[in-house]
Amino acid sequence: xxxxxxxxxxxxxxxxxxxxxxxxxxxxxxxxxxxxxxxxxxxxxxxxxxxxxxxxxxxxxxxxxxxxxxxxxxxxxxxxxxxxxxxxxxxxxxxxxxxxxxxxxxxxxxxxxxxxxxxxxxxxxxxxxxxxxxxxxxxxxxxxxxxxxxxxxxxxxxxxxxxxxxxxxxxxxxxxxxxxxxxxxxxxxxxxxxxxxxxxxxxxxxxxxxxxxxxxxxxxxxxxxxxxxxxxxxxxxxxxxxxxxxxxxxxxxxxxxxxxxxxxxxxxxxxxxxxxxxxxxxxxxxxxxxxxxxxxxxxxxxxxxxxxxxxxxxxxxxxxxxxxxxxxxxxxxxxxxxxxxxxxxxxxxxxxxxxxxxxxxxxxxxxxxxxxxxxxxxxxxxxxxxxxxxxxxxxxxxxxxxxxxxxxxxxxxxxxxxxxxxxxxxxxxxxxxxxxxxxxxxxxxxxxxxxxxxxxxxxx
Ligand code: UDX
Ligand code: ADP
Numbered sequence: 001x002x003x004x005x006x007x008x009x010x011x012x013x014x015x016x017x018x019x020x021x022x023x024x025x026x027x028x029x030x031x032x033x034x035x036x037x038x039x040x041x042x043x044x045x046x047x048x049x050x051x052x053x054x055x056x057x058x059x060x061x062x063x064x065x066x067x068x069x070x071x072x073x074x075x076x077x078x079x080x081x082x083x084x085x086x087x088x089x090x091x092x093x094x095x096x097x098x099x100x101x102x103x104x105x106x107x108x109x110x111x112x113x114x115x116x117x118x119x120x121x122x123x124x125x126x127x128x129x130x131x132x133x134x135x136x137x138x139x140x141x142x143x144x145x146x147x148x149x150x151x152x153x154x155x156x157x158x159x160x161x162x163x164x165x166x167x168x169x170x171x172x173x174x175x176x177x178x179x180x181x182x183x184x185x186x187x188x189x190x191x192x193x194x195x196x197x198x199x200x201x202x203x204x205x206x207x208x209x210x211x212x213x214x215x216x217x218x219x220x221x222x223x224x225x226x227x228x229x230x231x232x233x234x235x236x237x238x239x240x241x242x243x244x245x246x247x248x249x250x251x252x253x254x255x256x257x258x259x260x261x262x263x264x265x266x267x268x269x270x271x272x273x274x275x276x277x278x279x280x281x282x283x284x285x286x287x288x289x290x291x292x293x294x295x296x297x298x299x300x301x302x303x304x305x306x307x308x309x310x311x312x313x314x315x316x317x318x319x320x321x322x323x324x325x326x327x328x329x330x331x332x333x334x335x336x337x338x339x340x341x342x343x344x345x346x347x348x349x350x351x352x353x354x355x356x357x358x359x360x361x362x363x364x365x366x367x368x369x370x371x372x373x374x375x376x377x378x379x380x381x382x383x384x385x386x387x388x389x390x391x392x393x394x395x396x397x398x399x400x401x402x403x404x405x406x407x408x409x410x411x412x413x414x415x416x417x418x419x420x421x422x423x424x425x426x427x428x429x430x431x432x433x434x435x436x437x438x439x440x441x442x443x444x445x446x447x448x449x450x451x452x453x454x455x456x457x458x459x460x
Pocket of ligand 1: 232
């Protein structure tokens, strides 16, 4: 047991949440020993190198502050559990793909396995922190499993949902809008909660650390993501209307967002939202609501996901219709595969659905992305058709009938579109699924331009 540290913190799960969060805690709190464990050996090895297993701007610098000093990566889960005072659990909780609740409720097998590992190995009292997004009331289930031991050990389960967004994780962790910590409202519960508050108080101003009961904390995470996703679906639904009315969705979003009660963020119309959280969390909310018989509530939130699917479908349909109702054997270059810029993550990326649909239509699809090609290959394993991966966007666009921008990487704003136009089949089409390009300029070069929710600029 390392005695020289004030606290031993363990994190189970070294993914997008566990890795960055623990790196920040370790960097800000040299007095604590922070160990991150995972069953995935490769991932742990990568955390020990300068080629981290996830792409996140600024993260390596934070890791380097603490790695080897008070931040350690390991696959020794049992040793980690024994040594720890506080255990953050950030294993994955995907949507269940089988049985009761399939397609909606969370698959808790990894979480439960972790709880059982802790139960089996622990030799002293511990605080368990739910970091993974979990359905409401999971904490109490976990507390029951954990406290079913006959070793005389007590576990306090605290909820501390993660609000970081990928691509801005480092800033979000260093300067969070808020840190939420929920616990039971008992003396023990409040004491455990205070221990977690004390960790974040090392760098987060006290007015940004909010506490609540454990159910509110769990639910707040789902609701925050549902509200954010709802804004995207709201503006995306309006983008469809704009395309019919010659209104411009960016002008509408700007005008609406200037109202301080509404605010201007998260009103960027797009090809659809992706990411590991939005859909999963909304479906979770839908599932919980249904299970309490709140069908109207469930339907209300389910529509946020439906509009997202509609937006993805609409985009594919637009490509097919515009390319004279057939894309068979036509080369189509997809600029971007990640679900948003500044990440290599492709979970739930609209690009997955769009690629598969284009392949169904027998298009020849070429995917380019500065960080996500490895994940794209995994996502599209088994997809049938003519599919290429290309690092260089110029090569991807060469001889293509159409380019479709699916991720808002800055790189795509500054490409030489004259050169791209010259190398493409004519008429050349560009579908800007993120509204990041200079549409007028593209039109002047000779492209037929199809933005989202804005008038088309077309010569045919
Ligand atoms: C989200 C939440 O923001 C974060 O607080 C939570 O912890 C995890 O889920 P993340 O999934 O990393 O974070 O990305 P986010 O920036 O929220 O974007 C989600 C999706 O919505 C992306 O596909 C993005 O491109 C899309 N989006 C976002 C839009 O289409 N338009 C917008 O205006 C904003
Ligand atoms: P998130 O985005 O929620 O962080 P990730 O999939 O990126 O999700 O990370 C979750 C991590 O949890 C993965 O690296 C996975 O290997 C790890 N994991 C899953 N189950 C266990 C377990 N029982 N013990 C340790 N690590 C686990």
